[in-house]
Amino acid sequence: MATRVLDQHQVHAATHGEHTGLWSWITTVDHKRIGILYGATAFLFFLLGGIEALLIRIQLGSPENTFLSPERYNELFTMHGTTMIFLAIMPLSAMFFNYMIPLQIGARDVAFPRLNAFSYWVFLLGGLFLNVSWLFGAAPDTGWFGYANLTSRQYSPGMNVDFWMLGLQILGIASLAAGVNFFVTVINLRAPGMRLMRMPIFTWMSFITQVLILLAFPVITVALILLMFDRFFGTHFFVPSGGGDPILWQHLFWIFGHPEVYILILPAFGIISEVLPVFSRKPLFGYAAMVFSGVFIAFLGFGVWSHHMFATGMGPIADTFFALTTMLIAIPTGVKIFNWIGTMWGGSLQFRTPMLFAIGFIAMFIIGGLSGVMHAEPPADLQQTDTYFIVAHFHYVMFGGSIFGITSGAYYWWPKMFGRMLNERLGKLHFWLMLIGFNLTFFPMHFVGLNGMPRRTYTYPAGLGFETLNRIESVGAFILGFSFLVFLVNVIQTWRKPRNAPADPWNGATLEWSIPSPPQEWNFAQIPVVHGRDALWEIKREQGRTALPEPPRVDGAGIHLPNPSFWPLVAAVGVASVFATLMLLGHDKAGPLPVVAAVALLFFGVYRWAFEPAG
């Protein structure tokens, strides 16, 4: 055990010196560094997706605008959606999975540190693969859902769909590898006493998210494989002239796609369930109900996919079934909302920045949830589907929900991750600008949507009553974009100052606040022993104080850490090469030989990885 050596006060200053330099980042297997890599990469993609959204809003700011061509508009809304879902919200959540799960359960790293690095590199290469399409003038343009037969070779002969189809396949591999890793980490690496029903709720919701990823992503993998065979090898799975069924794509896509929306929102549920108790100075209300409602939401999430397909005419029995299961989800979600409010009820509320974003989350998510129940009813949905009402709905849950939650988490955990307190004044400015900008952008969409303005259409004629509201939406979008500039200014300003964050700036309840900010490479000098829920509050209560003394930064001599490794990156390059060479094959630019070479590179990376000492 590491602690034994520590107790002897052996000093090996050189042993665990700060690793710096580019190479140390390329070969890192430290979950905290990989978390930061995820966060930085995803934030850049988030800004890119945001710029795409602003271009869309400029185009729609006035009727019959010619700022964007219809073709460019199609590319922008497709890439905006794909980027925000797969390259922003999911990896921003992954940043917190990486950084916080091991800290919250009292572990020194994830179960498979090199697999973790592999996930990151595959994600990065997948994101680049998708966006390289812009340089080829062939950005995906068929919507993030890629409905057949828009995606068929006949109607989309270029590489646009292929960048999307193969890029998502690469990203799916990253998610699945991370899913296995975090699933095993949560089950197996919990510190002594950290029973399942004592785990912090963020870890719980993240754990459920991994289960969803593990069960939902294989379905999109198969759907994308079938699409690839249709496009490259001449099958007719989704081609009616060959007996195929385009609706089959919709089923496969949404069997993945609906669990995917819970993959996007459950981590944010977890984040605000951490923030609300800490800033209400009260334990989470109804912990067990929170856990089980999360499990219930995930379970039901696999039984509602066809509510995305009411307009395909499935018949009354299927419509009724999917309408009922969809409305049923409102119950566990309502349980969560009541519990969040119950947590704040009677607490001594501290309106710090993370708390503001968490409260903003609740308010915005309720609006998005309620409009969701509206189009759970097939007759209402037939009126609303493919209009801006739907755009309003999912932005209230995805932005008003996921992004508000993630931003709350960013302000909450920033001191832990970087050892610096973000400026409160700028943080609050960020919040109010974001709240106002968000509602100006998306609330009017309910009205223009119900009045019949269709989604995914590059312009609208004057005189239908859409002009004023669209103008307001576009102004709101720029306020929203500006709010993130305030965040950037905050980050840069505080970065220039020396580290000032104590280990436990918020009087936190969970174990990540028991160690120095930022944590040392090995997280815990001594693996903690847990005696109850809210483990750190428990320790403080036992000792009869509200704040513990600042934990010392120790020399970690003798603490066992995994070796850095280069091979996860090689394997990840192998994965990306396989799909890049498939692209060449599919467009007759190369034979099967490059694909074979790419597979060989992948095997080479995996073998070197398997046979090097893990440390």
Add this chain to the structure above:
Amino acid sequence: MTAVAHDVPHGLEHATATGLDSRKLAIWTFIGSECMFFASLISNYVVNKGRSLVGPFPHEPWTSPSGEHFKPILEIPLVTLGTALLLFSSLFVVLALSGAQRGSRKALVGWLGATIFCGVFFVGMQVYEFTHFVHEGLTLKTNLFGASFFTLTGFHGTHVTIGVIWLVTLWILGLKGKIPPSKSLNLEMAALYWHFVDVVWIVIFPVVYLIK
């Protein structure tokens, strides 16, 4: 890194919360995810069953508009033999694992060799079957049966091939005496994967070959 605890695999420096080795749990988790992969492919086969516009068909004869006659295309006896060998290979890999756990290199190498032989036979059978179908005029492009048959059995065959590569790697290690009882888990993980690939075939075989 210091010399302390250098040889301890990561995740084992302190006992895991469940007592189960993390690597074993990871394989089970991966298998759980793979179930959804094959469930989707099998569903795709079932959904497209009987919806081919032209032949050749799996269980019925077909005469093309130009008067060409096609027999039902599936070769059930040959595939039954391949299926039997694949099922036996699950037993063989268990015997190999037992050999590894007892420290019997002879049993490990012998039974693992038998497992690999069965796997190679199965893949060879599939290669023959695919080539035969193409000669008979059934390709991915021909009809929905061809498309869904080749994707389903092809992806299963790919899994078997990866399993064979994995087992051959372990066989070479076993031959060099590098799988002592303390490292038998390395073989157990491959064996779990191998069983899974077998179980999937137990579903595919009746769905594709036996149910008309």
